[in-house]
Amino acid sequence: MSGHHHNHDHGHHHAHPNNKKVLLFSFIIITVYMIVEAVGGFITNSLALISDAGHMLSDAVALGIALLAFTFGEKAVNTGKTYGYRRFEILAATLNGVTLIAISLYIFYEAIGRFIHPPEVATVGMLIISIIGLLVNILVAWIMMRGSDTENNLNMRGAYLHVISDMLGSIGAIVAALLMMFFGWGWADPLASVIVAVLVLRSGFFVTKSSLHILMEGTPANVDVNDLVQTIKKVDGVHGVHDVHVWSITSNLNALTAHIVVDGTLSIYEAETLVQKIEHMLEHKDIKHVTLQVESEKHLHDTSVLCTVKGDAPDAHAHHHH
Numbered sequence: 001m002s003g004h005h006h007n008h009d010h011g012h013h014h015a016h017p018n019n020k021k022v023l024l025f026s027f028i029i030i031t032v033y034m035i036v037e038a039v040g041g042f043i044t045n046s047l048a049l050i051s052d053a054g055h056m057l058s059d060a061v062a063l064g065i066a067l068l069a070f071t072f073g074e075k076a077v078n079t080g081k082t083y084g085y086r087r088f089e090i091l092a093a094t095l096n097g098v099t100l101i102a103i104s105l106y107i108f109y110e111a112i113g114r115f116i117h118p119p120e121v122a123t124v125g126m127l128i129i130s131i132i133g134l135l136v137n138i139l140v141a142w143i144m145m146r147g148s149d150t151e152n153n154l155n156m157r158g159a160y161l162h163v164i165s166d167m168l169g170s171i172g173a174i175v176a177a178l179l180m181m182f183f184g185w186g187w188a189d190p191l192a193s194v195i196v197a198v199l200v201l202r203s204g205f206f207v208t209k210s211s212l213h214i215l216m217e218g219t220p221a222n223v224d225v226n227d228l229v230q231t232i233k234k235v236d237g238v239h240g241v242h243d244v245h246v247w248s249i250t251s252n253l254n255a256l257t258a259h260i261v262v263d264g265t266l267s268i269y270e271a272e273t274l275v276q277k278i279e280h281m282l283e284h285k286d287i288k289h290v291t292l293q294v295e296s297e298k299h300l301h302d303t304s305v306l307c308t309v310k311g312d313a314p315d316a317h318a319h320h321h322h
Helices: 002-014 019-044 047-074 088-116 123-147 154-183 188-215 225-234 268-284 314-320
Strands: 238-250 253-262 289-296
Touching: 019 047, 019 123, 019 154, 047 088, 047 123, 047 154, 047 188, 088 188, 123 154, 154 188, 188 238, 225 238, 225 253, 225 268, 253 268, 268 289
Parallel strands: 253 289
Antiparallel strands: 238 253
């Protein structure tokens, strides 16, 4: 089993040994600049800069999580945690999502007051800081494009998209600073901050939603259970499939368990070949971890595809009293 398991998997992971280095470098640059921008926002009194710093925080956290995911992914699986620390990434993502929602709500609240009474903003300082911010983002995006695998690796791709969307925040702050300098439009600053806050809220919402879905053992977004069931049923020798569970251990690592019904006269060797065939087919459908329970046609107690065993329902044990 483990023979063919690995050559499928690790094409993605080891194609780019630089992924981690690039992430670390990007993480440091963005974190340092985020602090500069937040402080600059308070000094120049610009909400647009503060919200852009908030947006950069979401990047920094996303990069940090991706880094941890790589680090923990390499950490050994042990008997206490049989999936290693893969789940940690999802917990961190949930926390990130909730933080982002909180930041965006704070910015909305703050912006309302500023629309009513636009305060004085040090526009020149704001312009300089936001231009540097844009350059920092362009630099990081360029490093990522050149140095790592933004095509296949979900973590790297997410981090890269974050950095791209972050450019919009810096551009918003630049435009707002120019409008205030040339036209004296005080509302440009809260407007730019609200636009960025919407982006932050959106990413916070999606991050929270998808990570909670994984924590609730939901079916992975890109997986169609019926399609998997049909695939298993098509295999020669499989008479039925029931008790199917599909879930994500972490992003990009999907697992499936199921009971398959086969002819009772099969030898263990034949059943094993059958199971391997199914595992191989499922691997091509992005299920990396497959556990199958083989049963004979005589064992047939409940043919529904999904698990129907209720907690303490008396019928849960009915099939023991044949």
